[in-house]
Amino acid sequence: xxxxxxxxxxxxxxxxxxxxxxxxxxxxxxxxxxxxxxxxxxxxxxxxxxxxxxxxxxxxxxxxxxxxxxxxxxxxxxxxxxxxxxxxxxxxxxxxxxxxxxxxxxxxxxxxxxxxxxxxxxxxxxxxxxxxxxxxxxxxxxxxxxxxxxxxxxxxxxxxxxxxxxxxxxxxxxxxxxxxxxxxxxxxxxxxxxxxxxxxxxxxxxxxxxxxxxxxxxxxxxxxxxxxxxxxxxxxxxxxxxxxxxxxxxxxxxxxxxxxxxxxxxxxxxxxxxxxxxxxxxxxxxxxxxxxxxxxxxxxxxxxxxxxxxxxxxxxxxxxxxxxxxxxxxxxxxxxxxxxxxxxxxxxxxxxxxxxxxxxxxxxxxxxxxxxxxxxxxxxxxxxxxxxxxxxxxxxxxxx
Ligand code: ADP
Ligand code: MG
Numbered sequence: 001x002x003x004x005x006x007x008x009x010x011x012x013x014x015x016x017x018x019x020x021x022x023x024x025x026x027x028x029x030x031x032x033x034x035x036x037x038x039x040x041x042x043x044x045x046x047x048x049x050x051x052x053x054x055x056x057x058x059x060x061x062x063x064x065x066x067x068x069x070x071x072x073x074x075x076x077x078x079x080x081x082x083x084x085x086x087x088x089x090x091x092x093x094x095x096x097x098x099x100x101x102x103x104x105x106x107x108x109x110x111x112x113x114x115x116x117x118x119x120x121x122x123x124x125x126x127x128x129x130x131x132x133x134x135x136x137x138x139x140x141x142x143x144x145x146x147x148x149x150x151x152x153x154x155x156x157x158x159x160x161x162x163x164x165x166x167x168x169x170x171x172x173x174x175x176x177x178x179x180x181x182x183x184x185x186x187x188x189x190x191x192x193x194x195x196x197x198x199x200x201x202x203x204x205x206x207x208x209x210x211x212x213x214x215x216x217x218x219x220x221x222x223x224x225x226x227x228x229x230x231x232x233x234x235x236x237x238x239x240x241x242x243x244x245x246x247x248x249x250x251x252x253x254x255x256x257x258x259x260x261x262x263x264x265x266x267x268x269x270x271x272x273x274x275x276x277x278x279x280x281x282x283x284x285x286x287x288x289x290x291x292x293x294x295x296x297x298x299x300x301x302x303x304x305x306x307x308x309x310x311x312x313x314x315x316x317x318x319x320x321x322x323x324x325x326x327x328x329x330x331x332x333x334x335x336x337x338x339x340x341x342x343x344x345x346x347x348x349x350x351x352x353x354x355x356x357x358x359x360x361x362x363x364x365x366x367x368x369x370x371x372x373x374x375x376x377x378x379x380x381x382x383x384x385x386x387x388x389x390x391x392x393x394x395x396x397x398x399x400x
Contacts, residue, residue: 021060021259029096030063030230031084031198034104036093038079053079055254057093061247066221066231068241071251072277077234078120080251081200084232085117086110097198116196116229118187120203124175130186131157131171137193160189163223180208181216188220192227199224201233205240217244238278242266250274267316268303272396275314280343282320282369286313288395296348296365298328300393311395317343319390320371322378326386333368335379341372344379346387 021032036057041050053076061067069077082088084095086102086109094104097115102108124133134157158168164185175183184204191199204220205213221244224231235241241248242262249259258270269275272283286295293300293313297320300313330346350365371387373379 021058028063029060030065030098031059031061031232032094032096033057033059033080033084034094034096036080036083036090036095036103038076038083038088038090052254054083054090057254057256059249059256059259061230061232063230064228065247066224066233066245067247067249068233068235068245069249069251069256070235070238070241070278073236075251076254077236077251078202081117081202081232081234084198085115085200086113114194114197116191116194116199118184118191118199118201118204121207124183124186124190126175128175129171130161130173130175130178133175133186134160134171134190134193137190156193160193163192163227164189165219179212181212184208184216185219188223192223192229195227197230199229199231201231203235204233206235206237213240242278250277252277267391268394269314272312272314275394275396280317280370282315282317282371283312283396284315284367284369285398286311286393286395288313293393293395296328296367297369297387297389300389302395303392305395307395307397310398312398313393313395315389315393317369317371319393320369321388321390322371322373323386323388326388328387328389330369330385330387332379332381332383332385334381335376337376341374342376342379343370343372345370346385348387 036054037052038054039050039052057080059067069080071077079088083090083103089107090103095102097108097113100106100108102113124130125136128136131154135153138153138156154171157171161168161170166182166185166189170178170182170186175186178186187204201220205217208216217240233241233244235244242265246261247259248262248265250257250265252273257274258265260268265274266278269278272281275281275283284295284297286293286300288294288302288305288308288311291302291305293302293305293311295313297315300315302313305311329349331349333345333347335342335344345368347368348365378385
């Protein structure tokens with residue numbers, strides 16, 4: 001069964017954004033993924049439906065870098081990680097690790113790729129103690145390899161526990177005697193045991209509650225950064241991707257819709273669907289001339305516009321501020337209180353410039369936008385507010 005595509009129809013009518021393979025194309029690439037495709041299901045008579053999950057993935061990951069792959073559930077994130085790890089092989093395309101082809105023209109099996117993998121549920125062995133779980137990572141439980149003998153193994157297990165900020169006494173516990181965050185840290189310790197050069201994390205924090213999620217994410221990021229491990233985190237949580245990684249890749253419709261540093265993908269998304277996936281967005285009809293977009297929030301500067309005329313302008317809600325006075329006005333419709341801030345729905349006033357409407361200028365006011373404000377008292381229903389916009393907008397072409 002194919003899960004429903006999150007891509008709205010209008011996006012498919014727009015030209016595809018050009019996507020660089022990484023943000024630092026001159027960097028020392030640890031991992032290179034070129035035109036990788038993967039389809040599940042059988043073709044031809046008798047075969048069920050085919051599911052084209054990856055339709056040409058290109059991604060470069062710098063050595064020691066942290067990349068987050070973010071996309072909705074079912075978009076193929078786990079499939080991509082499994083291809084990198086060597087648990088699956090691509091239908092076409094190439095994967096290179098350290099300059100060596102591991103999938104494509106050649107094949108290097110999973111156990112020879114020196115890659116650590118933390119699965120979504122941590123997947124600790126419930127019948128083994130924490131120490132045994134970690135020792136399993138040392139050499140598949142065979143008590144051999146680099147760490148020979150009980151004592152060497154116990155010492156190494158203790159080191160690994162310390163690495164994830166748990167003391168040696170945890171070695172004797174069973175997984176069910178640990179909190180969710182502790183289990184995830186043990187899963188990481190087990191994956192770190194073999195000193196992998198690349199760590200793949202498949203939504204490792206998604207089962208944790210909000211506070212623990214942030215703390216565990218920080219702890220894990222610290223361990224990996226200290227060890228200099230090249231890391232790929234897969235998540236459907238935008239905030240997690242933006243805060244964890246130095247490179248964010250947005251997966252949509254079997255491709256990476258945009259790759260960039262977190263600030264760039266959030267503030268200058270390549271298209272509307274990416275903008276809306278990465279956070280709340282205010283999107284208004286506008287008329288772009290040169291680098292100024294006229295819309296119901298006044299003239300908004302746009303950096304490097306790629307089109308002119310009728311566009312949609314995108315602003316992040318935090319760019320729209322309540323002002324003490326000004327020419328742009330709106331009326332509070334309602335709000336949601338979240339404690340530190342409220343999200344306020346505002347109906348923009350008609351004819352914001354106090355001028356007759358130019359038929360060329362779309363957006364004569366009246367649109368409803370949602371902004372955020374820290375002071376809940378500012379948001380009384382029916383209240384008239386002056387608004388101002390901070391910073392630049394992003395213009396998207398309008399599908400005619
Ligand atoms: P995500 O991790 O982004 O949620 P997945 O990579 O797990 O997405 O799955 C993407 C799609 O591929 C889904 O439609 C899923 O059902 C399908 N899929 C994944 N693995 C297999 C498999 N081994 N056989 C058939 N279909 C699969
Ligand atoms: Mg998944």
